[in-house]
Amino acid sequence: MALHTTNVLTKIRAMIMDGEIAPGEKLAEIPLADKLGVSRTPVRLAFRTLEQEGLLIRPGKRGFQVREFSTSDIQCALEIRGALEGIAARRLAEQGLDNTTLEKLKEAVKAGNSLLQKGYFVEEDIEQWNIINVAFHNTIIDASNSAPVRDAIARNNHLPFASVNSLVINTKVLDAEFKKIQFAQVQHQAVLGALIKGEGARAENLMREHAQVALHYTDAFGLPAYKINHSI
Amino acid sequence: MALHTTNVLTKIRAMIMDGEIAPGEKLAEIPLADKLGVSRTPVRLAFRTLEQEGLLIRPGKRGFQVREFSTSDIQCALEIRGALEGIAARRLAEQGLDNTTLEKLKEAVKAGNSLLQKGYFVEEDIEQWNIINVAFHNTIIDASNSAPVRDAIARNNHLPFASVNSLVINTKVLDAEFKKIQFAQVQHQAVLGALIKGEGARAENLMREHAQVALHYTDAFGLPAYKINHSI
DNA sequence: TTGCTTATTATTGGATCCATAATTTATGCT
């Protein structure tokens, strides 16, 4: 059976993320519709959304093009994420944590600690960390009660390299991954501490700095930007 | 003659901004298409874009709804703008100003000073300030060479109250407007100073603080959020 | 051969049609 509605959107997005459609490549409605086995309509709708997400651009009057991202763009997107999540953290600290939020965050930190305890990582551990990490970040974003921030983060996350949960496992760099995540976990603990104490400014600064971890590992791996694991 | 393509999008957006379509109101394709004298297709496309922009939400399975914004949302959106423009300013300071950028910014500051010289404002002066203000902000954003920041700001600007150039002239508060703009002008000068000296962190802080001016005037006017002049 | 104009082709945007799914209304049963 053929793809439909939102599936078309997510499918095209995935194709871009995975590099199946290369950056810079031109996209026309009809070939893509044929390839996906649907009519032009859902593709047209998806193009508008993807344009807004920043994954597609309109080079001229006709047709869309997969956007190309520079190293500077990657830095930028991660700074944006840091800034936005920083705002969320500060707002949350200022308004105070409710019990369920506190429990969720404590749980994420606890789970992170036990995961890191054995001192090294195998592939599955990184997947596990990814779950814990996303939970930690999303809990803060959701609890901060800041819809515009949440939305801005969601849109920014569509840039493949800037997502909280973009995860590509690279077995060659498992050691580096472990060290990075170890550091990220320490930062999570620090953020939680600031949140509990209601120290908004500190929570914000810590969160901003936290986003930089991914940045500092971007060049080191010598991987294409899209393939970097920014799951910190 | 009827509206077309992008016109439909901008028309609907304007209707929301102007309050012609009220926050919370449900929007269906057919009535709106009829009202605008077009078919469902351009309306459908516009809905997707407006959803991404955050102006429309999908309450259930069927239909869209004009999003309602709380005071907290307004604060949020302005904080976001400050954070994003702050990043742009820092990046610009770090990479240095080229000559044309420097000239544009100097010109904006100079124009602002002469506009404020007479000590009071009439309506046309506010319109004039709006032009100068938008030029100052956009110059920094464009020159910062930070496409993701530019995009994030553009999207955030679609929230009616968070736009750099959302301008509603309220003659009742011309005095308050003048004072606010006087303050904003001082901040523009400070930002330019930091940019020239290459003081990235300071430029960022100043820019963030600058965005707060609008926030502090939000409540004071006793106007609906949509109608506030945030042209600072 | 090169540049310009014209003609052809292809792609996009808008309109309409159809099928599906959701909402609302009506009817029947407890």
Added chain:
DNA sequence: AGCATAAATTATGGATCCAATAATAAGCAA
């Protein structure tokens, strides 16, 4: 009378059609 279920209406998503326009190819002239 109230609730539940069923039927009818209405809106949405997808497909297709048509017209307009942009891109490209061909042909003509310098």
